Amino acid sequence: MNLTLSLAINGGTGTTKKRKQLLRDSIVVDDVMSCDGGDHHSRVVRLLQARERMMAKLEADDPRVAAAAPDDGSGGLRLMHLLLSSVAAAESGDAHAAAAALHEVWRRASFRGGDPAQRVAAYFADALASSRLVVRSSSSSPAAASAAPPTRAERFLAYTMFYQASPIYQLAHFTANQAIVEAFESGGRRRLHVVDFDVSYGFQWPSLIQSLSHAAAASTSRSNSHDDGDGDCAEPVSLRITGLGTSPDELRQTEARLARFASGCPNLRFQFEGIVDDGPDSGCIKVDDDATVVVNLVFPAAAQSSMTSSTREEECSALLARIRSLNPSLVFLVEKDGSGSGGNAKSRGRSSSVLPAFTASLRYFAAVFDSLHECLPADSAERLAIERNHLGTEICDAMASFADYNDNYGGGDDDHVAEPTATSWKQMMERAGLERVELSSRTVSQAKLLLKMKSGGCGGVGFRVIMEGEGGRAMSLGWRDRAQLITTTGWRSRRRSINKAFC
Structure with missing residues (x-):
């Protein structure tokens, strides 16, 4: 079964029949959530109603999810239902019901299951049990109890394997680099300064280093062919x-890797400066008047936060103010769809419930697990390592952030269990004095070429490029019928900033 959750609408009677059966199967979860207290009971009812709306969306996302649910209880839809039931029970204060739902997930799911739905459900169940979102019961997953957190080396290796196996990160990085190169070429300068607000392991930058080196070599060759013998060679390109x-x-290791790679690229002067990010007051980013400055926002932390809308907006606004002070020629943004925050697709709004954001996260990782299932063999030890040490860690981080939200803001408006609302990134960018730029045909062609190169091992045409917005100002990566996994956009200033440094 392929658990792909897209925006298709399913109105078949078969799905309705299976839905009723699923509700009967999980009635024990709903029963133990009932309470004599009127106010508490009202909140439980609202949470259960919200859960059913989330389930209806998950069903509508892909008819195959419901149609393929087997009678033996291992179907993806049942696992999703139980996970949402656990979160709804925890939010109502019923730890017993939350634990009962999780135990049922553990009974049906498996980290080594042949179905990606089983595996993603197992990681979500363990992450919920480990977080404060669902209070840990006296017994938990045997696998979770015995498994040690991955080491730094294991996480790096898993990230590397995922980078090679799946086009998700590669497309994000290559698309951003193509836009950066075009901004640099249009600036007519020989010095490029990239400010990366989450450099991670630095995997994005070797391709940019190589591209600039090749361009500089070609420029030098052209200069020499027109030189009468008295002129100087073209100045090497400078990348900072x-x-x-x-x-x-990690920053020191990233610098060492990039410096080693750049040392083999002629006609390029390379410099790396690592800054430990402690928030808006961390480090001083100084820019050169003679350099083309671009800002790289690939999966920025602020976009993936599960804070309240107002707090998230404050953090994003502070980040954008810092960016504006650098007066960049280009700001390139890549957002994940629903990975904890609602990235490109969703944000919390004024909801006092984590159900909408939890559902968005579940949809995203279900699609990623499904795509990885197609990219690597079913018995692949590499796939298991990626899921355990990279994707599983991301799921744990997302659930922990949801628990932090509940701790800080769980006493909000109990009468309001909101649906996800449209992201405010576009509005915040525009308020910061930025406007979208059209993505070039070369950028789109390169993305399609990358998917064509990767398609042999990843489900044929499972991945697809989706152009959005007026004039092609947004490009998304979709998986099968799903709307999107990541979305890329480019931005530039509408008016010039006079600040040259932010300290």
């Missing part, structure tokens, strides 16, 4: 990357 990260050791 300011990378922000949370770990000093």
